[in-house]
Amino acid sequence: MKKALSTHFPVYLKPLCLLLFLCCLNWACKGPEADSRRNMLAGETSPYLLQHAENPVHWQAWSDNIWEMAKAEDKLVLISIGYSSCHWCHVMEEETFENDSVARFMNENFINVKVDREERPDVDHVYMTAVQLMTGSGGWPLNVLVLPNGKPLYGGTYHPTERWMQVLTEINRLYREDPQKANEYADRVAKGIAEVNLIEAPAAEGIPGMETISGAVELWKNDWDLQWGGFRGEQKFMLPSNLDFLLDYAYLTKDQQAGEHLRKTLRLMSRGGVFDQLGGGFYRYSTDSEWRIPHFEKMLYDNAQLIGVYARAFKFYQDPEFRETAERIFGFLRQEMKNPEGGYYAALDADSEGVEGKYYTWSGADLKSLLGGEFDTFADYYGIEGTAGQNKADWVLYRSQSDEAYAQKRGITLPELSALKSNWHKVLMQERSQRTRPGMDDKIITSWNALLVTSLVTAYEAFDNADYLKEAAGLFARVMEQTYDSGDLQHSFKKGAATQPGFLEDYTYMAQAAFRLYQATADEAYLNTAEELIAEAEARFRKTDSPLYRFKKDDELIAAIVKTTDGVLPSPNTVMADLFLKLGHFKYDKAYLQQHQEMLRLLSGRFLQSPQNYAAWGSLLLLQQNNYYEVAIVGDQARDLQAEMNRNFLPNALVVASKMPSELPLYDQRFVAGETYIYVCQNHSCKLPVTTVERALSQLNEKDSLILSLPQPF
Structure with missing residues (x-):
């Protein structure tokens, strides 16, 4: 999130210039000695x-006990939320939470609680909402002062x-001197x-x-x-x-501008400094409008989803650059973030040796x-500009043009450029x-x-590469083995760590993964799991x-969470609605x-008001307003024809296949020994079966076979 984030006082507080004087406190009676540098987090994982x-602050992990302590000691609770790869969390720790005098004041006046937002997204969501309501913005570290009843002040x-000491002093004074106002x-x-x-x-009734x-x-x-772009x-x-x-x-409406804008966005993202040009994988975000200077942390959830985005984009645009990007993201994840025993780690830090980006940036010298004699060619390719610029100490590599355009400019062939890049890397x-x-x-986070x-x-379907499917199946099996037992799904796993019951996103994302594996393999065990x-x-x-679903099972927090916005993660309610659509069509299930x-009708107005925050709901609306097809392929050659079918971009078609007789509704009574047929159906009414993908595509509505006439690569 943003680094320069609002830290305004509540509106009723006047700006004060405080002269801080902290008296000596009886440290020993409050907990561990300052010089021991241990607190109640030492046993966490x-x-x-x-x-x-090892902060001198008497941190403890989130638990129900904090409220009893706060009431018994009549103290505000200071909740500080972050995550391990958060740069500004590190900065505030070094500047503030390792400061002995600050720690003494915090320990004397507050119950201090540290929360990993990746372990407890429910706590993070509630108090992030509070901060956004109070200040208009949010981010991490997220620091909230709350009453002993959990309500934020x-x-x-x-x-x-x-500034931190000013805030603590003034809010604590308010709580002590005017508790009624604080509670109101x-x-x-x-x-x-x-x-x-x-x-x-x-x-209004109905869907737009x-x-x-x-x-x-x-x-x-x-x-x-x-x-x-973007x-x-x-x-x-x-x-x-x-x-x-x-x-x-762009596909379903033939909107040229949307198609061109998206292709430019995807290209500039993958060519920019926001993509690790050497090691692969996307950083967290770009700090500028040109995708050049990233915030250097790398998150699994960003890179996991972007593999799918670029794979789908490859099917739509048939642009080899998009396939290469997806492959390089996957290569990075497998090389850098995979646990040798299975599963993928959550994140890589932005910092090394206390400096953001030091691991990834380069000096001209x-x-x-x-690179020796190849430096000039390298510098031209990766945006190191001018003699003066070459002396800069922290270059972030990026590309300003396609390989085809660069090779033509330099008078070399693409294989020659590829060999140069391979050596540079x-x-x-x-x-x-x-x-x-x-x-x-x-x-290793389940969701x-x-x-x-x-x-x-999705990458397996787009690229027809079995390695992707093998990795997907192995990963799914590993996560289920570690987190699922008799209906109980855990949010994450790590050797020696305590378990946290799964949230709605864990169940829905895993159900979605299971159904996608069923589509790819026709193994009904995946369908049953979904x-x-x-x-x-x-x-x-x-x-x-x-018709909606809470984020967590129990509502012990100050408000029930119903997550419907599609941000860096899709709303688990959106994923649930999507599963109902696909399984409803696949199984002829009216319920x-x-x-x-019902879910779509409830959220459609949110998309109309704020499409950028409800985009996945928008995709479901598009399917509602365009022909949606069930495509069933049945027979000995079903898998081969399915692979051929899946290389086409068909967002409004559910493609499934079976090599053997089945009583599932889409396959029932459609198996003919020695033959393979493709059935194109709509609302469970099927056209005459055909034997080739070409003929099946022609049966789809002609407007859904659109290939945009977009400009040549820039």
Whole structure:
């Protein structure tokens, strides 16, 4: 998230210039000695919590006991939320939480709680909502001062030490001197959090038509950066749900501008400094509008989803650059983030040796020394500009043009350029391997690994490469083995770590991964697992008198969480609605389809108001307003024909295959020994079977066979 984040006082507090004087406190009676540098986090397994285990602050992990302590001692609770690869979390720790005088004040006046937002996304979501309501922005580290009943009184993000002490002093004074005012304000904030999570039924019945959907997109276009791709702003994030929606929208509406904008966005992202040009994989976000200077942490969930985005984009545009990008992301994940025993780690830190990006950036002098006579060609290719610029100490590599354009400019062939790049990468990666590596957050998070399974299946379909399917199946099996037992799914696993019950996203993302594996393999065990996980989610998370689902089973926090926005992760409610659509069509299940309709009707207005925040819901709206097909391939050659079919971009078609007789509705009575037939169906009514993919594609609605006539590569 943003580094420069709002830290405003609540509106009723006047700006004060405080002269701080901290008296000597009886440290020993409050806990461990300051010089022991140990607190209650030493026994935790979260890398983020362990980073703070030697702070002089008396941190403890989140538990129900904190509220009893706060009431017994009549103290505010200070909740500080972050994650191990968060750069500004590290900065605030070094500046503030390792400061003995600050720690003494915190220990004397507050119950201090550290939360890993990746272990407890529920806690993070509630208090992030509070901070956004109070300040208009959010990010990490997320620091919240709450009453002993859990209701927030103050919230902000990164604070320099002096500002932090001002905040603590003034909020603590307010609580002591005017508790009624403090409670009234906290009540208002808590009410606001509850209202954010309350999704009321729309006044109008029905789901908006294509004209209304397109009108919302036209307004959204005002926020598109048509020069550099992505969306306007000082910082740029790669938001997979938005990119996937634009793929679907460009295809189904023939919108040339949307198609061109998306292709430019995907190219500039993968050519920019926000993509690790040497090691592969995307960094967290770009700190500028041109994708050049990244925030250097690498997250599994970003890279997992972007494999799928680029694989789908390859099917749509048939651009080999997109295939290469997906392959390089997967190569990075397998090389850098895979646990040798199975599963993928959560994140790589932005910092090494206390400096953000030090592991990844280069000085001009080092590059000249390492590359010798090839430096000028390398510098031209990777955007190292001018003689003066070559002396800069922290170059981030990026590409300003395609390989075809660069090779033509230099008068070399593509194979010659490929050989040069291979040698450059070998030399520089060898040098990089001698550096101090960024820290690894070695939690294996169920939901994030499920996203990777889904994207690997998509890559298998797009590239017809069995390695992706093999990895997807192995990963799914490993996660299920470690996290699932008799209906109970755990949120993450790590050797020696305590388990946390799964959230809605764990169940829905794993169900989605299981169904995608069923589509790819026709193994009904995956289908059964998908439906089992859906049933568990229904039993654990369904809201009373609503088609939506709570984020967690129990509502012990100050507000129930109903996550519906599609941000860096798709809303688990969106994924649930998508599963109801696909399984409803596949199994002719009217209950699934009705549930899908009710969820979509409830959220369609949110998409119209804010498509950038509800893009995955927008993709479901597109399927509602365009012909949706079931394509069943049955017979001995079903898998081969399915592979051929899946190389086409068909967002509005559910493609399944079976090599043997089956009583599942789409296959029932359609197997003919010695023959393989393709059945193109719509709302369970099928056209005459055909024997070739070409003929099956011709049976699809002609407008759905669109190939955009887009400009040549720039």
